[in-house]
Amino acid sequence: MGDIGRRGAVALTITALLTPLTLALGTAPAQAASCTTSTGPYQKQVEKFLGRTVDGKQSAGDCEAIKAFQTKHGITPNAGYAGAVTWGVMDLMNKQKAVGKNPNKAGKCPTNKGRIACVNLTLQLSWIQDGAKLVYGPVPVRTGRDGDETRTGLKKIYWRNIDHVSSIYHVPMPYAQFFDGGQAFHSAGVSMWNPPGSRGCVNMTKTDAKKYWSLLKKGDDVFVYGRKPGT
Structure with missing residues (x-):
């Protein structure tokens, strides 16, 4: 065998030895997905x-x-x-x-305010009620993560923008209804159970955010209570 032939054989041998090593290091897609x-x-x-x-x-x-x-x-x-x-x-x-269909069983969300949107941070649920009558929900929501908690207390919707885009995070916030500073109800394109949570807003599915948009108006009350797990 000439020098060229020997060099080619050595190269093939090295390649054969490196291939299993490469797979062992996890660069193969199947390995990464295990x-x-x-x-x-x-x-x-x-x-x-x-x-x-x-x-x-x-x-x-x-x-x-x-x-x-x-x-x-x-x-x-x-x-x-x-x-x-x-x-x-x-x-x-x-x-x-x-x-079930009795989210305010403990009576923590006020029933003397007429129409009000309630947010239970502990259970990550929201609903709309008129007095003691349930109007819509409860629906799962995604509220503020540790360090960016959704603030508790009685608030009012003060501004609504159906096509809002965040000026801080530069992300779409469809059907945004603001009730406390930059915190709002709005649609989000992630699972409502996606950890660790939002940056303070009350995320909802598009279906629920659209329904909230149709049922609420500027000046309506919002009551947020409890504590999100992990905050």
Whole structure:
């Protein structure tokens, strides 16, 4: 074999040796998308929520189901691990569902104000009522994260802008109804359970934000109470 032939053979050998190394380093898409095999601290609770076999042991099927849930709601990392953040979202969903159609059962949102939009930060729920009569909701909302909390108390809608764009964050805020400084109800294109939360506004789905726009007007009361989990 000549020098050129030998150099070519060496190059091919080096390439063959490097290929598995490259895959091992995780640059291959399949490797990067792999699921965790670790059993999380909330494995049983998460399995039950997802309708999986509740055995407290991570399986490939469990991981894929958990990962799909995490991806849907923007929970990172979305590796299929049954950790505190994932279970926290699921636990909140369970609590929201348990409220049913009586969100003001404890009577914390005023019933002597006529039409009022209520926001329960603890349960991340909002609804509109007339006196004690439920008009719309309750619906899931996404409120301010730690350090950017949605401020509590009795407020009034003072400005509405259907096509508002934030001058601070430069993002669209459709159907914006401002009730406290820069804090407003508005539509957001993320899951309502996407952690850690908004920059202070009360995010809603487009359907709910449009409904709030049609049911509320300038001067209507807004009452915010409770405390968002994690703040």
